[in-house]
Amino acid sequence: MDEPLSYKNLKILEIGCGRGKRCFEAALGGASKVLGVDIAEKSIQHARTTLSSKFPEFISIVTFECSSINQISENNFDVIISENAFEHILDVPSVLNELKLRLKKGGKIYIGFGPLFHSPFGDHGWIRGALPFGRWLPWSHTILPRGLILKILSRYHRRQITNFCDWPFQSLNELTVADFRRIFEESGLRVLSFRVNVGYSPTAKLFALIGKFPPLEKYFTHNVFCILEKEV
Secondary structure (H helix, E strand, O other), X not given: OOOOOOOOOOEEEEEOOOOOXXXXXXXXXXXXXXXXXXXXXXXXXXXXXHHHHHOHHHOOOEEXXXXXXXXXXXXXXXXXXXXXXXXXXOOHHHHHHHHHHOEEEEEEEEEEEOOOXXXXXXXXXXXXXHOOOHHHOOOHHHHOOHHHHHHHHHHHHOOOOOOOXXXXXXXXXXXXXXXHHHHHHOOOOEEXXXXXXXXXXXXXXXXXXXXXXXXXXXXXXXXXXXXXXXXX
């Protein structure tokens, strides 16, 4: 996330919590209840170990679950946060609907994620890492023929890979910034903020400038930061 949040006395849900960094920040910030959810079992195990060994004072406040969002029974969260997860979610509209059901009226969802698939390094290195000289070729995962890439990946991982959702690590949904903008606008939640290419580096500023040209937006949008609100 690119801005500090106030967690004081709030009930917090984090989607794609990983090893729990943001959940611990929320607890340290005075949250009354924190639930971190992730589908990666190893990450959840690590978060639970960190909780018991480094933050035992928060054991009654912080909980970690290895599950998908539709399996969560709790609701009435004041704030939902998600960092670097939405580029991996295959059915974003369904996930947003599930989040909306678990959010209090007037509650907010803070979402930050990237790199988007069509940006120079949007494959997270997973595809380019299998391609000859791929790590030094930005956009190579979008330029080379899809069939050729899948053949190289299958040989590299020694198993048949038929699409970019069939991945040994995490899926890549290949949504563009225009797709995300439309999905958020149609979510039934109020879009309070939608910003792209957030950053202070010369590269981020250059991308922000080039991305203003509609034909190039898809390839020069690196990240998205969005705030959604459930209307009262």
